[in-house]
Amino acid sequence: MKDAVIKYLEEHRDQQLESLCTFLSIPSISTDQKYQQNVSEAAHFVKQYLEQIGFEQIELQDTVGHPVVYGEWLGAGEGAPTVLVYGHYDVQPADPLELWDSDPFKPTVKAGRLYARGASDDKGQTFMHLAVFEAFLKTEGKLPLNVKVCIEGEEEIGSEHLYELLEQKKEQYRADFAIISDSGMVANDQPTILYGLKGFTGLEFTVSGPDNDLHSGLYGGAVKNPLMALAHILSTMKDENEVVQVKHFYDQIEPLSDEERQLIADVPAENYVSSIGIPETVSELGYTAAEHTMGRPTLEVNGMFGGYQGEGTKTIIPSYATAKLTCRLVPGQNPVDIQNYLIDHINQHTPKGVRVSIKKEPLSAKAYKVDPNHPLIKQAAKSYQIGFNKEAVFVRMGGSIPVVEWLDSIFNIPIVLLGFGTPDDRLHSPNESFPLNNYDRGILTLVDFYRSVLS
Amino acid sequence: MKDAVIKYLEEHRDQQLESLCTFLSIPSISTDQKYQQNVSEAAHFVKQYLEQIGFEQIELQDTVGHPVVYGEWLGAGEGAPTVLVYGHYDVQPADPLELWDSDPFKPTVKAGRLYARGASDDKGQTFMHLAVFEAFLKTEGKLPLNVKVCIEGEEEIGSEHLYELLEQKKEQYRADFAIISDSGMVANDQPTILYGLKGFTGLEFTVSGPDNDLHSGLYGGAVKNPLMALAHILSTMKDENEVVQVKHFYDQIEPLSDEERQLIADVPAENYVSSIGIPETVSELGYTAAEHTMGRPTLEVNGMFGGYQGEGTKTIIPSYATAKLTCRLVPGQNPVDIQNYLIDHINQHTPKGVRVSIKKEPLSAKAYKVDPNHPLIKQAAKSYQIGFNKEAVFVRMGGSIPVVEWLDSIFNIPIVLLGFGTPDDRLHSPNESFPLNNYDRGILTLVDFYRSVLS
Numbered sequence: 065m066k067d068a069v070i071k072y073l074e075e076h077r078d079q080q081l082e083s084l085c086t087f088l089s090i091p092s093i094s095t096d097q098k099y100q101q102n103v104s105e106a107a108h109f110v111k112q113y114l115e116q117i118g119f120e121q122i123e124l125q126d127t128v129g130h131p132v133v134y135g136e137w138l139g140a141g142e143g144a145p146t147v148l149v150y151g152h153y154d155v156q157p158a159d160p161l162e163l164w165d166s167d168p169f170k171p172t173v174k175a176g177r178l179y180a181r182g183a184s185d186d187k188g189q190t191f192m193h194l195a196v197f198e199a200f201l202k203t204e205g206k207l208p209l210n211v212k213v214c215i216e217g218e219e220e221i222g223s224e225h226l227y228e229l230l231e232q233k234k235e236q237y238r239a240d241f242a243i244i245s246d247s248g249m250v251a252n253d254q255p256t257i258l259y260g261l262k263g264f265t266g267l268e269f270t271v272s273g274p275d276n277d278l279h280s281g282l283y284g285g286a287v288k289n290p291l292m293a294l295a296h297i298l299s300t301m302k303d304e305n306e307v308v309q310v311k312h313f314y315d316q317i318e319p320l321s322d323e324e325r326q327l328i329a330d331v332p333a334e335n336y337v338s339s340i341g342i343p344e345t346v347s348e349l350g351y352t353a354a355e356h357t358m359g360r361p362t363l364e365v366n367g368m369f370g371g372y373q374g375e376g377t378k379t380i381i382p383s384y385a386t387a388k389l390t391c392r393l394v395p396g397q398n399p400v401d402i403q404n405y406l407i408d409h410i411n412q413h414t415p416k417g418v419r420v421s422i423k424k425e426p427l428s429a430k431a432y433k434v435d436p437n438h439p440l441i442k443q444a445a446k447s448y449q450i451g452f453n454k455e456a457v458f459v460r461m462g463g464s465i466p467v468v469e470w471l472d473s474i475f476n477i478p479i480v481l482l483g484f485g486t487p488d489d490r491l492h493s494p495n496e497s498f499p500l501n502n503y504d505r506g507i508l509t510l511v512d513f514y515r516s517v518l519s
Numbered sequence: 520m521k522d523a524v525i526k527y528l529e530e531h532r533d534q535q536l537e538s539l540c541t542f543l544s545i546p547s548i549s550t551d552q553k554y555q556q557n558v559s560e561a562a563h564f565v566k567q568y569l570e571q572i573g574f575e576q577i578e579l580q581d582t583v584g585h586p587v588v589y590g591e592w593l594g595a596g597e598g599a600p601t602v603l604v605y606g607h608y609d610v611q612p613a614d615p616l617e618l619w620d621s622d623p624f625k626p627t628v629k630a631g632r633l634y635a636r637g638a639s640d641d642k643g644q645t646f647m648h649l650a651v652f653e654a655f656l657k658t659e660g661k662l663p664l665n666v667k668v669c670i671e672g673e674e675e676i677g678s679e680h681l682y683e684l685l686e687q688k689k690e691q692y693r694a695d696f697a698i699i700s701d702s703g704m705v706a707n708d709q710p711t712i713l714y715g716l717k718g719f720t721g722l723e724f725t726v727s728g729p730d731n732d733l734h735s736g737l738y739g740g741a742v743k744n745p746l747m748a749l750a751h752i753l754s755t756m757k758d759e760n761e762v763v764q765v766k767h768f769y770d771q772i773e774p775l776s777d778e779e780r781q782l783i784a785d786v787p788a789e790n791y792v793s794s795i796g797i798p799e800t801v802s803e804l805g806y807t808a809a810e811h812t813m814g815r816p817t818l819e820v821n822g823m824f825g826g827y828q829g830e831g832t833k834t835i836i837p838s839y840a841t842a843k844l845t846c847r848l849v850p851g852q853n854p855v856d857i858q859n860y861l862i863d864h865i866n867q868h869t870p871k872g873v874r875v876s877i878k879k880e881p882l883s884a885k886a887y888k889v890d891p892n893h894p895l896i897k898q899a900a901k902s903y904q905i906g907f908n909k910e911a912v913f914v915r916m917g918g919s920i921p922v923v924e925w926l927d928s929i930f931n932i933p934i935v936l937l938g939f940g941t942p943d944d945r946l947h948s949p950n951e952s953f954p955l956n957n958y959d960r961g962i963l964t965l966v967d968f969y970r971s972v973l974s
Contacts, residue, residue: 095831157833163731221831248737262736266832275796276618279946280819281717281918282703284847285761285811286791288801291820291842292757299754302747304870306740336741341730346743346872356740364735365746366835367826372843376550376676377721377880378612379845380821380947387746388827390834392736415759417801425832463736491734492835 068203069511073195077504080198081178083113084191085171087153088180094130094154095221103130103217106153110194110215111135117198119213125233127225130154130217134236137197138210145517146210148239148477150467151190151246152219155182156492163494176500183498184489189245190215192484192503196510208514212239216467219246222264223466224426230474241440241478242471243513245506248485250459251332252499255448255509258481259436260460261468262361263393265403265428269410271297272384273418277371280379287381288417291370294385297420298365300413301389301406305349306356308363310409313402318395320351320359324460328354331457334487357462362392363406390425392462399428429466434478443516444480451509482513523658524966528650532959535653536633538568539646540626542608543635549585549609550676558585558672561608565649565670566590572653574668580688582680585609585672589691592652593665600972601665603694603932605922606645606701607674610637611947618949631955632943638953639944644700645670647939647958651965663969667694671922674701677719678921679881685922685929696895696933697926698968700961703940705914706787707954710903710964712896713936715888715915716923717816718848720858721880724865726752727839728873732826735834742836743872746825749840752875753820755868756844756861760804761811763818765864771851775806775814779915783809786912789942812917817847818861845880847917854883884921889933898971899935906964937968 073080092106093099107124110133114122119135133153138146158168158181166172168181178188193213200207214237216226230237249256273290274283302308333354336345347356356362370385372378391402407422414420434441436458445456468479484506490496528535547561548554562579565588569577574590588608593601613623613636621627623636633643648668655662669692671681685692704711728745729738757763788809791800802811811817825840827833844861848854862877869875889896891913900911923934939961945951 095833096829157827157829159827159829264736264834266834273797276945276948276950278795278948279918280817280821280845281719281847281916282942282946283791283795283812284817284819284917285802285806285813285815286800286808287795287797288761289819291823292753295750295753295820295823296759298747298750304751306743336738340733340738340742342728342742342872343874344872345741346870347740351740353741357738358740360740362735362739364739364744364834364836365750365826366735366833366837367828368746368750368840369824369828371820371822372612372614373822373824374551374612374614377843377845378550378821378947379719379721379819381819382821385823388832390735390832392739415801417797417799419798461736462739463734487737490731491737492833493731493733495731 069199072199072203073507080195084188087187087191088171088182089169091169092154092217093157094218095157103154107131107133107217110153113194114213117194118201125229127229129225132226132229133215134213136212137207139206140208140210144209145240146212148237148242149193149211149213150242150244151193151215152186152217153190153215154217154220156185156220160494165495177497178500179495179497181496183496184485185491185496186219186246188498188503189484192245192507192510196507196514209517212237219465222426222428226467227470230470234474238475239477241480243480243482244465244468245482245484246465247461247463247481247483248487248489249483250457251334252486252488253452253454254332255452255454255456256483257441257445257456257458258461258483259441259458260433261431261465262462263397263399263429263431263469264390264466265393265399266390266425267403267406267422268386268388269420269422270384270386271414271418271420274381274383277380277383280381283381288415289381290418291382291385293415293418294370294387296415297410297413298387301409302363306346307349308361310405312405313361316396317361320355324359325355327458328358331459339487358460359394361394361397362462364390366390393431395431395433397431399430403428429469432468432472433460438478440478440480444482444513447509447513447516450512451505524654527654527658528962535650539643542642542646543626543637544624546624547609547672548612549673550612558609562586562588562672565608568649569668572649573656580684582684584680587681587684588670589668591667592662594661595663595665599664600695601667603692603697604648604666604668605697605699606648606670607641607672608645608670609672609675611640611675615949620950632952633955634950634952636951638951639940640946640951641674641701643953643958644939647700647962647965651962651969664972667692674920677881677883681922682925685925689929693930694932696935698935698937699920699923700937700939701920702916702918702936702938703942703944704938705912706789707941707943708907708909709787710907710909710911711938712900712911712913713916713938714891714896714913716886716920717917718852718854718884718886718924719845719921720848720854720883721845722858722861723841723843723878725839725841725876726869726873729836729838732835732838735836738836743870744836745873746837746840748870748873749825749842751870752865752868753842756864757818761801762804763816765860767860768816768857772816773850775810779814780810782913783813786914794942813915814849816849816852817917819845821845848886850886850888852886854885858883884924887923887927888915893933895933895935899937899968902964902968902971905967906960
């Protein structure tokens, strides 16, 4: 006889996907003040859904920024473990809009994929947990374990206020372990257990020269060009072998062991050239692209601008130029220290004739690693195999999820990173999407995992 | 008894300024297709004004781009010289609009200055010649010499089609000398004869990597960042001593003689630090700021952009980055060769992992120099003294006016560069303006010059 929970999920698939699409249609872009109302709307969606499916003590917990949605179901009985489920309802900006084939906030299904900003990161994946809880509660009338949810609205901007909230409400959020679905598989159809994440820090700096843009004929030869000065500063930060040149950047880094290099080599490699269109990969001298993305720190320029950007020519020496930088860190690197090393470097390499001003990114995050042999991690791998009919690989990912480091430091609990995204999801880019067969198979994985955790 | 011409100008000052303001209110931005209609409107303004004041054979001469306005008055009699008066009715873009205190196309007078895009460059100065011709024709019924006007609409974008037109209509435009008011004085109230101009060439290049923006956590460490690559290429083009590092850039340059260095030293120096707000000047090793701006070539980045430019953070490796470059050249440098040297340099310094594509700027210009002792040049200095009650200085300017080189090469005639702009005019910047007392004194200068040329 078919599992009642699975049957419920099959029968209510369309309905649940419709709810997900409603969730996806809200432009909850946390980084941009213009969308503040929409971010709030998304928080309310989550709150209402939790109310509908039978959670309790649901509340929008205010922060100085966007609220965190809390809810619990604690009726699993004596000795049952408590899981903290984390997700986020905010999304990345959608620009450049003109590169989207469909409206980023009008969810569209095409060739088995659901297209919308946030479909993969993270609304689709967060919603899967809620769908599974709904199925258990509507059929068995209970969940297999105690559940607390923490669904926030600032992940894309560094989860600036979450640490403080978790600290303040430590007892409310306390659990035996946490689970997060906000990551991806290394390849389509390749279940992937994330056992490590990179840390994160960043800043924005502006080089300024003359008070106003200047006529380049009249002033060229007397004035340090701020764009040139910015280019110079940036060029000193990494050498041509992708080795970061910022003093002390690598000082305390946990080295990449031979054992880990083998684990990395076992992971099916993405063919970057064909998948993303680059002529060839580049990586830090002495490391392969996979080793660098997974186990070595990075420094990237995310945006850079100054002067005339319109059509044609404008013969000016621009007044100023700005660059936005972020670093992904590995165990051993302290994000606050790294940020300060970046600042020192920028100040020391600013040429004469211009001034520099620096804006730090708010709260950053240390890197995270868990033992791949932990029972919960091993159960996650087993459940993955049930859902996807394939053995899981274990990887450390180049991305960062700030909350992971904080859960680790506040609660010291295992964190199961069970993601269902794929390399083709185009996170942070135009035409983000999530494959519906991963939605379906992931839900099966979660049903098995939540059931099996007790044993 | 007061000069009738001067009297006419005084009595019709308001009326003529009103006409100038009508001219200025037309957003004739040549570089941007959006304003094509307005550019045409400005051409028609000039045509109509010439008709009103009594010129003949007036026509809008079509080019592939914007038309050139031609008109003549050839009734000065046997042995009278013919002057070709050049000006332009197109203007620079006005952005960034939010930095203007008044609408760039709603001319406003404040503290003795007329504020509008084009007030100084070049509508105000071009109009002054028309105002003077009007005065002569309405009072004496004739002009003191034969006059042909050539007022074009593409100066701000390199006068791309003018050379061809002048070549094709060589006989129509033939004259004994030319006069151009499209430059400025080295200081307020300091009459300045320009005896040299710099040449010009440029290009735009784009560095591209992945087909789309990428998640910097997932792909950082495998991909060459196009912004970083662009910064690197730019940083190789000039060293920290402002010496251009592009091979062959300086090969054929006419060196700056001691005599010229003395002429330059005699020119009252602008206090760049106080006038434009830079912390200090920088110039090519071995040259002062004044020597570099006047007599040495320059390479400037006019615009640079790629990746996320909005509020806050976006953790991407951008798909591409673009920079716009222009060079000001001195005698001895061939603009087409220089452009090719730039292209070679960019190609040779493009790192692996990215591709580069280059877009050349259309027609460029060689530098120009005339003998400061030519009788016409000396007369211009005298007339300046009449108008401004101060002796003129002789300078070579950092700016370029493409037509100067072409008039030189097609007709081999002296070109009198008699400008009335000032360093505070803010050419090519927000809040461009032109001082009304220079409008008035410049008109007196032109009346004297046109009268005296016959003698």
